[in-house]
Amino acid sequence: MLVSAAALPGALELVGPSPFGVIGPGAAADRAVPPHAALQADQRIPAAAPTVDIRRTGDPANRITLVLLGDGYTAGEQELFRQQADKAWHALMDIEPFRTYQGFFNIRRVEVVSPVSGIAESESRGRKTATPLGMHFWCEGTARLLCADEAATARYAGGGAGPQYLIALANSTEYGGAGGTGVTTLAGGSPDAGRIIQHEIGHTVGDLGDEYDSAPEDADYPNLATLNADDMRRKQTKWWRWLGAESPDGAGVVGAYRSANGLYRPTPDSVMRTLGSAYNLPSREAIIEELYRRVRPTDAPVPAPGEVSGRPRLDVRPLPLTGPRQLKVEWKVNGVPVTPQSPDGSWLDTAPLELAPGRTATVTATVKDTTDWVRDEAFRERHMTRSVSWTLTG
Structure with a gap:
């Protein structure tokens, strides 16, 4: 495991041991992270600030x-x-x-x-x-x-x-x-x-590793491998789903490019190899997956899922994305697809629904991130998809 620091502008250089763990308060680290050999702060300074x-x-x-x-x-x-x-x-x-x-x-x-x-x-x-x-x-x-x-x-x-x-x-x-x-x-x-x-x-x-030539020979990261493309595909491991895909940043085709340290990287270049570059596709997927391990695709629906009275507007509240990629919302009433009145599909007005007195209807909204930057469909179904249901009474 390594702590990375860039040593030269443009080209990165390995600098020392580091744990690529996770965040601060509010989430557990993915790995055991030994403390830095860092100088302690001045303890006489009170730990409070605007x-x-x-x-x-x-x-x-x-x-x-x-x-x-x-x-x-x-x-x-x-x-x-x-x-x-x-x-x-x-x-x-x-x-x-x-x-x-x-x-x-x-x-x-x-x-x-x-x-x-x-x-x-x-x-x-x-x-x-x-x-x-x-x-x-x-x-x-x-x-x-x-x-x-x-x-x-x-x-x-x-x-x-x-x-x-x-x-x-x-x-x-x-x-x-x-x-x-x-x-x-x-x-x-x-x-x-x-x-x-x-x-x-x-x-x-x-949790990405450095892709530059002098990085240590540690492939325990989603963007580093000890296997070539053929072995990766045969064993269905690492970024095998991306092999042959054209990188959207013009960095070439995703494959297995060998660095001087003996490890393979997904593309000839990326931001994990050279400052100012872009994340390659396997690295983008890894980042998006880490986000979804911490964030749900919807905020709390309004009203709360379950039994509701009257004919309220049902709002599933999907998280907005920036740009043309948006979360997809599908609505069903008693299992039959319906078209919501909202332009972005985020809410459904139930007033027009015909429901006989004493009868019930189940309204279900399914929110899914269908981005093509993720190819692990099992992960998409588990973390990037959420369904909620309401029961309306006539």
Whole structure:
């Protein structure tokens, strides 16, 4: 397992051990994650800071909250932090599949005031700086690896009604970051900050591995394999469903491309290999699947499923996507398909239904994400589909 940090703009380079686990408070990690060999934050600084909801797309219980925190920003530098935080999350929502699925995320900013400006940068080589989150380069002996005190970061982030991803920005113009742990990090002032977060969040959200040549020989990730295409297809493993598919970003046909470390990757290039590229199709699928492990395709229907009186409007409340891809909704009355009055199919007016006195009718709505970015149909049926029913009485 590895902690990834980009070492050179454009081409990524392996930097040290890291666990590609999951998120922060509100969700369990997929793997046992040993704590960072990170410097502890200054415990004399109280773990409280102003919190601002800068984007709310829906019920936090059924959204993933991105919590952006800053370290090394003084009171007079909070506007700088706000600007850099905005650039970071906008860069993340500018790459697929996050662009399409941005409605699955709420975004919160925590304005942590530091008594000193800046963090322990690479020239400090382990020297502690009295900042609230204890962020520093030279984490685990690697210059570009940027770590934070994860316990302190979690305290400042606080709890929430749903899962959270914690993203810590350092007040630094150096090049570096880390992903795959409880806290995703980046240097907020780096010219490459937007491209860095696109790469590092792939580790954290999609459990993706680095595809560059110097990455360790560890294929325990959805986008890395020890098998060639023929063996993958024969054993129906890894990204076998995608073999031969044309990558929508022009990166070529999905196959098994061997890196210098001996592992195979799905495409010649991707954001997990080169900053500024796109996620390949198997990686997009892995990210979408991780989102659906935490978010249901609908918010709570209105009225609540079950017996209802009168002829109410039934609203299944599917989560909206951005762009032409939308969740598909199918309505049935006593098993017979009906056409809803709503343009997007999200609600059905039951007033026109003919129902004899004393008789009942069962109305069922099935919401499904039919995106062609997912080819695992068993996963689609289990996590990306939801049916709810109401019983109307005449």
